[in-house]
Amino acid sequence: MKYIKKTMTYLFGNFWRVFLTLIPISVLCAFFVKPLTSVTSLYYITTEEFRNPKELIETLDFGGEWYYIFIYMGIVLLISAFLSYAYITIYRHMRTGKISIRTPFRYMNGGFITFVKIMLCISLYIFLMQLIISGVLALLNYVFWSLSFPYWIFRIIAYLLIIAVIIFSNYMLKTPLMMIFHMYVYGYGLMEAWSANGKLLDKKIILTMFFATLLPLLAIMAINFLCVLTPIAYWVEIIVRTVVYFFVFAYYMALAVIVMFDLCEIERRDIPLYRR
Known part of the structure; x- marks a missing residue:
């Protein structure tokens, strides 16, 4: 919990001075990127007794639009530029x-x-996980329909699979967040940064980081389900998504720096002496 507290304190204390540069990419992502599509798509998938496997995979992977992958690549470059500026500023x-x-x-x-x-x-990890999830669910959907198994069992398996993937993904998220520091500050390559992370981690830090990185994912899931279950205007949904993306970007950037300063025992000069 200490990293969550430190991160939120930094966010609220430096909101206007540090994080306003994240607004453009937050708005952009609100229009084009819908994270955890598999989770919210299950609301529709599990209300029908059978879905065409190809249609199911397309819906789970890209919301039904394969050309979105090219839009995503452009967005990745823009996100990289704005996040790097925010990270360096912090x-x-x-x-x-x-x-x-x-x-x-x-x-x-x-x-x-x-x-x-x-x-x-x-992005590659997300694409592969979406593809695996959609493929498994498409197969299970077809098997349960063809063998006339009770469909409620498929619903339970589908949701358990998604929960397991989210937990695993959250566990893995700490690695790239910490690698940024090694790559930017020390000039390490990907594999060198990966190796350096392993030397800093112990069971206590892994557990602490797990809960610290889980908060934004829970926020994304909650907003996604809210947008799916509640008939709200499109512009309201865009505003809500923008706010969530802004929080996610700002939170992860602050968390990534705060954790590494703590693990590397680097003195933070942004905190007044009487509060250190």
């Missing part, structure tokens, strides 16, 4: 105690490349 603030709008641009080259690598890895 890092410089904690390292020097000062916030500057122009200074982070001097370090954007290395930061941008780092985030492109990390975001591509995360």
Whole structure:
């Protein structure tokens, strides 16, 4: 819980000075990116006795639109640029105690490349997990329908599978968040950063990070289900998604820096001496 508390304290204390640059990509993602599509799509899938396997896979993977993958690639580059700026701003603030709008641009080259690598890895992971989930659910859907098994069993299995994937994904999320620090600050490559992470982790830190990274995922799930179950206007949904994305981006960027400062025992200059 300590990382959640520290992260939220930093968010509220530096909202106007650090995180406003994340608004553009939050709005962009609200229009084009719907995370955890598999979770919310289950609401529709499990209300029907049979779905065409091809249609089911398309719905779970891309919301039915395969060309979205090209839009996602462009969005990945934009997200990488804005997140690298936010990350560098936070890092410089904690390292020097000062916030500057122009200074982070001097370090954007290395930061941008780092985030492109990390975001591509995360995007590939999401794509593969969506593909695996949709394939398994399509197979189970067909088997249960063809053998006339009780459909409520399929619903239970489907939701258990999704929950297991979310827990596993949340467990894995700590790795790229921590790798950013090693790649940006020390200039490590992907594999070197991966190896360096293993030396910092113990069971206590793993458990602490698990709960710290779970908070935004729960927020995304709650909003997705709210948008699915509640007949709200499209523009209201966009506003809600924008707020959620903004929180997720800001939270993860602050968390990534705070955790590494703590694990590497680096003094934070953004905190007044009387509060350290």
